Amino acid sequence: MPSALTSIAYFVPEFPGQTHIFFWRERQALRRLGIEPKWVSTRKPPRAIVSHSWAAEAMAETEYLFPPRADQVASLLRGLVRAAPAGLARCLQSVARAEGLDARGRARLLTLVAMGARLAELARERGWSHVHAHSCADAANVAMFAHLLSGITYSITLHGPLRDYGPNQREKWRHASLAIVITRRLYHEVQEELRGSLPPELEIAPMGVDTERFNRRNVYEAWHGQGPLRVFTCGRLNLCKGHDHLIEAISILRARGLDATLEIAGEDEAGGTTYRKTLEAQIAQAKLGASVSLLGAVSEERVRTGLETSHVFVLASLAEPLGVAIMEAMAMEIPVVATDAGGVPELIDHGRDGILVPPSNPTKLADAIESLARDPDAARRFAAAGRSKVETQFHSDRSAEVLARHVLAKR
Numbered sequence: 001m002p003s004a005l006t007s008i009a010y011f012v013p014e015f016p017g018q019t020h021i022f023f024w025r026e027r028q029a030l031r032r033l034g035i036e037p038k039w040v041s042t043r044k045p046p047r048a049i050v051s052h053s054w055a056a057e058a059m060a061e062t063e064y065l066f067p068p069r070a071d072q073v074a075s076l077l078r079g080l081v082r083a084a085p086a087g088l089a090r091c092l093q094s095v096a097r098a099e100g101l102d103a104r105g106r107a108r109l110l111t112l113v114a115m116g117a118r119l120a121e122l123a124r125e126r127g128w129s130h131v132h133a134h135s136c137a138d139a140a141n142v143a144m145f146a147h148l149l150s151g152i153t154y155s156i157t158l159h160g161p162l163r164d165y166g167p168n169q170r171e172k173w174r175h176a177s178l179a180i181v182i183t184r185r186l187y188h189e190v191q192e193e194l195r196g197s198l199p200p201e202l203e204i205a206p207m208g209v210d211t212e213r214f215n216r217r218n219v220y221e222a223w224h225g226q227g228p229l230r231v232f233t234c235g236r237l238n239l240c241k242g243h244d245h246l247i248e249a250i251s252i253l254r255a256r257g258l259d260a261t262l263e264i265a266g267e268d269e270a271g272g273t274t275y276r277k278t279l280e281a282q283i284a285q286a287k288l289g290a291s292v293s294l295l296g297a298v299s300e301e302r303v304r305t306g307l308e309t310s311h312v313f314v315l316a317s318l319a320e321p322l323g324v325a326i327m328e329a330m331a332m333e334i335p336v337v338a339t340d341a342g343g344v345p346e347l348i349d350h351g352r353d354g355i356l357v358p359p360s361n362p363t364k365l366a367d368a369i370e371s372l373a374r375d376p377d378a379a380r381r382f383a384a385a386g387r388s389k390v391e392t393q394f395h396s397d398r399s400a401e402v403l404a405r406h407v408l409a410k411r
Contacts, residue, residue, distance in 0.1 A: 008407055009123060009131040010037030013139045014045040016058045018267060018297040019236060022324050022396070023134060024054055025210050029400035035407055038128060040119065042066055042139060048271025049236075051297035063122055065115045065142065072118055075125075079117030082124075083149035090148040091116070094175075100167030109168065112138060116145025123152050130154065130177075130407050136165035140172040153177040155199075155406065157399070158186055159207070160321040160342075162193060170197040178406045180399055182206045182322050183343035201406060205399035206346075207324050211391050213300075214331035216308055220383045222335075222376035223311040228261045229253070229373050232310035232334075234303055234325040235317065237268040237275045237294070242316030242339065244282055248362035249316075251286045253370060260291065260369070263306050267297040307332040311379070312372050318359045320344050327394050330354070330386030335379045337368040347394065353385035 010030075012023050027037045039062035050059075068076065080088065091113045095106055119131065119142055131154040133143040143154040155178035162169055173179060173190070176199040181187045187204050223229050231250065235241040243264055253260035268275040276294060283292050295302070307313060313329035319342040320326070326347055329336050338344050340356035348354035355372070357364040372379045 005031065005034055005036035006130075006407055006411060007036045007038055007126065007128050009040045009119065009128045011040045011119075011131055011133040011135070011139050011143060013042045013135050013137065015039060015041040015062060016050060016052060016055045017045045018049045018051055019324075021052060021300050022207050024052070024058065025213075025396045026400050029397045030404055032397075033400060033404035033408075035400075035404050037132070038126065039063065040065070040122070040131075042115075042142075046269070046271040049267050049269070049297045051267075051299055053299050053301065065118055068118065075121045076114050076118035079121035079124075079149060080114070083117065083120070087149035088113075091145055094144070094148060094171050098168040098171055105167065109141065112141045113145045113149075115142045116147075117149055119143065120146040120150035120152060124150065128152070130410070132403055132407075133157070134159070136162070136169065136172060138166070140165070140176075141168065144172050144175050147175055153410065155179065155403065158182065158190065161186070161319075162189060170194060173197050173199060175199075177201065177410075178203065178403070180205050180402055182399075183346050185343050185346065186321070203402045205402045206322055206394055207327075208394045208396040208398055209324065209327040209331045209390055210396045211331050211387075214304065214307075214328050216333050218308065220333045220380060221311075222379040222383075223373045224376060228259045229312070229369075230310040231260060231262045231312050231314055231369060232265070232306045232329075233262070233314050233316070234265040234306070234328070235315060236266045237264075237279060239275060240318050241266070242318050242359060243279055245360060245362045246314055246316040246365060247279065247282055247286065247288065247292055249314075249365035249369065250292060251288060252362060252366040254288075254291065256366070256370065258370060258373060262292045263295055263310070264293065265295045265298045265303055265306055272296065303328065304332065307334050310334060312337060312369055314365065314369060315339070315344075316359070316365055317341070317344075322347055326354075327390050330394075331390045333383040333387045335372050335382035336386055337365065337372070347389075348386075349389075352382075353389045354382055 133139040174197040178201040322343040336354040339359040350356040
């Protein structure tokens, strides 16, 4: 590790959540490259989805911008006073240019100016030279306002389609010094939709996996017709993840005479009180209580155990931007079935290192799972090819290298 690290704000909304293991890994990679990322977040996540072994350490180190404490209010007021009048004028001009917002939306945007002032003042107090926002939603607005108030540079990462991150995209992107997108598909989308408002640097860098941590302890064993066919999936409990279709596929497999079981690692955003209830009702109605398990938010180690002890990994998302969970399964040398919507075809070559099926099609999911169950040699080939793909193209340092190069070049 370099002796003198460059400190930056590493801004992740509602950190640490159940899907945030990548950010923890990227932070470690940035440190090796000479960058010291300091955690900043909007607010704490619901307690029920805080599951990682490192979560307590991360929360103790994180600066949360909301709800503001008394000392934080004083700090953001100092930031506003320090920026006036030119910085405030720049913010007001940006709000006036915002697209896709009514009067209420613009009023809400003004409240984020205060959070931007708090972030700018934190950066001044702590000596942070740059802000990286791992979001193109409100975190990007806050980083933008910090820049307009104080001049601190910021960058953003786009993890999914622009429509998922709300309005005001042109303003968020035009003021950034760097934007990272995780797939070629997203790169073409922003080139088309944000032409004329893109930052000076636009890079493609997929999220990745630490292949040293995600590595099998034991050789992969394909299903040989004895005992249950163990299927594993990992993803927050949300309609977009297609868990209901995968549960239906398990029911289809069992009706065909296969003793298929399923473990689902993940929780809904409210900590188990919303979409989880829908899936529980589906499982009960299909009489799958002994065959389908909802594990809730679990640690990385539990995910690794689930992958290592399963025969097939399946992700049935309606449109996955790329899929770190898929990468983790491939790194663990387990054959993968996934849907071909979104950026997943950039990760899986159908028939070579996994199987792709149309989204929202439980029968096709069942067919793909059964094909791997009935052909152990194919299952082993896909498992080995998936590991090789991740090692060469989707290791966890790629996006860290892009960000570190950008930050260090500005010194």
